[in-house]
């Protein structure tokens with residue numbers, strides 16, 4: 001022990017000498033000058049003093065004031081100065097892997113070191129840290145996993161949780177675990193950092209911990225909403241077609257490009273006008289999230305962004321441009337589109353960069369560099385550039401208004417699949433990024449009235465993630481009893497809803513009776529879709545009918561592509577009925593409609609097809625892109641084999657598809673009794689139910705199936721079922737619920753409950769013979 005102490009002492013002194021050497025060098029001096037200019041520096045001593053005197057401290061301050069890069073460094077420096085350098089171990093968590101990497105690199109550079117010496121990082125599957133690393137930046141998920149094996153965080157002296165204002169699920173999870181740990185580790189210091197002033201909530205969660213605010217300064221930023229800058233850019237919409245951006249196209253290629261560009265411009269003009277008209281028409285008076293679904297920026301999309309960027313590059317003063325997009329797939333496609341453009345593709349005019357979680361670190365560094373004179377830097381970024389990364393020279397911000405929430409990166413780091421509207425606070429934050437060095441401009445690609453309908457703040461992820469998925473995450477992180485754990489959260493969800501979610505997970509076989517994750521549950525927790533949809537995907541992969549099942553799952557996650565205009569309801573319903581071809585399934589109708597659209601798309605007649613059949617091309621496109629993401633995900637998680645192509649061997653088998661749909665939607669089942677004049681439908685919980693009239697099963701006089709499985713029910717006065725599919729007794733027996741836990745008997749007992757309730761004695765015999773067969777099968 002004494003020998004050990006001696007080594008630590010010696011190492012600490014070495015660290016101190018090395019730090020002093022750097023500070024004395026001219027480069028070190030220069031770096032120090034920059035660091036001293038940051039607002040955090042003025043608070044350095046106060047911060048250090050408060051941290052040494054309190055177990056928990058909450059620090060807030062504007063983005064860019066120096067929280068992430070400076071505060072952990074102050075602690076490290078002061079420990080080193082006090083010759084305790086080799087005895088300290090500081091962990092600073094980041095919500096995203098890219099910020100953990102970027103920040104650690106920056107801090108190492110500020111200390112005149114290579115990454116992996118005293119400063120390192122660790123993210124899933126990657127890291128750069130040495131034996132003597134004292135300050136480690138890691139993702140929140142990495143620290144959560146470390147806590148699985150080392151409950152006490154042995155040897156760690158400081159934990160800094162960054163970006164807590166984002167209220168990500170992992171950060172909220174981590175705070176619960178750390179709060180439980182604090183009494184057992186009185187020497188451990190916890191520092192929470194936030195970009196906004198909501199420090200009180202966190203302070204009271206930790207029994208009134210002291211809060212420190214770092215005052216900052218930013219320049220004003222002018223906000224332009226869609227209706228403003230359409231005027232401002234000088235292009236009256238109706239005159240779009242006459243404007244020629246390319247006066248002298250010299251080459252044939254340029255002429256072609258210009259032609260294509262003009263065509264696109266007229267397309268933007270009409271879609272912007274349509275969109276504005278729709279927005280005004282609907283008025284957004286109700287200010288509900290519902291009204292937001294009417295406004296769809298996807299219909300304007302990339303072309304509008306391109307148009308705004310063109311305006312900035314050609315007419316605005318120098319300064320970098322930061323474009324907020326929804327995700328890396330969008331970023332990559334826009335980047336491709338822009339690179340083919342005569343202006344943006346010209347490296348002597350534009351430096352086009354992407355900034356998202358999965359980019360290479362060489363590209364990462366370019367984001368912070370100043371481009372050559374006369375070259376305009378344009379960075380296409382996800383919402384991570386909102387707070388965790390600061391690009392200093394940004395003067396223009398383009399904001400598309402949507403984001404894919406960061407969910408589920410606890411174990412898999414897979415992004416949430418669907419973009420949704422941001423909050424007013426996020427829009428303000430995005431705008432603020434333009435005012436770092438001088439007054440800036442922000443282009444919001446939506447009308448002011450849409451902004452007014454945004455919610456004020458983003459709901460914490462814990463309260464916005466579906467509870468069933470949340471419970472699976474808690475189990476996969478081994479955080480103990482679900483309801484106990486959640487009851488200790490900063491803002492806990494309703495206990496009854498939690499209980500219902502746990503019950504549901506047991507019924508579908510994701511949790512066993514004692515609330516442990518089953519094998520199915522483990523796979524489900526790795527897929528960023530609701531458990532029932534995940535189960536459908538897994539069954540689709542297992543039974544080799546993946547393509548149609550991906551269509552169904554994508555359709556259920558996006559929205560119904562079948563349009564039902566009020567004044568043409570009859571026509572629309574009969575158009576949909578054509579796709580059903582008497583098979584009593586909305587889901588099969590969706591599969592046919594999608595396949596038909598794909599075939600027409602291949603012949604460039606997708607739009608006519610949609611028009612004729614009352615389908616939304618936009619929704620079909622969204623389904624298409626989601627399907628691509630699913631197959632990527634399934635490959636990534638190993639559920640489908642990259643090499644073999646047999647995951648569609650049975651895709652033509654309609655019976656099997658029904659069965660897989662049943663596997664996913666169970667226990668959403670209702671019994672069918674065909675009567676003389678009507679059809680009697682009953683569910684276990686609600687008794688008598690009805691079908692929506694736009695279901696293909698809504699208009700028929702007889703349903704030749706004993707059961708319907710359904711995706712969703714809505715209670716008006718009576719309960720109505722949305723999309724449904726007819727299934728047979730044997731399908732329900734084999735695919736309803738689970739066989740694994742509780743053995744076959746348990747499965748049959750549970751199903752038996754359903755069957756008895758619905759009084760279907762006829763299948764009891766089949767039941768028994770099936771049971772025998774199945775038992776033999778399972779023995780094998």
Ligand code: ADP
Pocket residue numbers: 038061062063064065066067068069070102106368387388390392
């Ligand atoms: P905060 O966490 O408060 O948002 P940071 O500590 O991330 O602020 O950044 C403080 C300042 O350090 C930024 O304003 C920027 O000037 C500078 N900075 C941060 N990262 C880098 C980098 N990778 N390269 C150059 N400068 C950087």
Ligand code: MG
Pocket residue numbers: 064067068069162387388
């Ligand atoms: Mg920060």
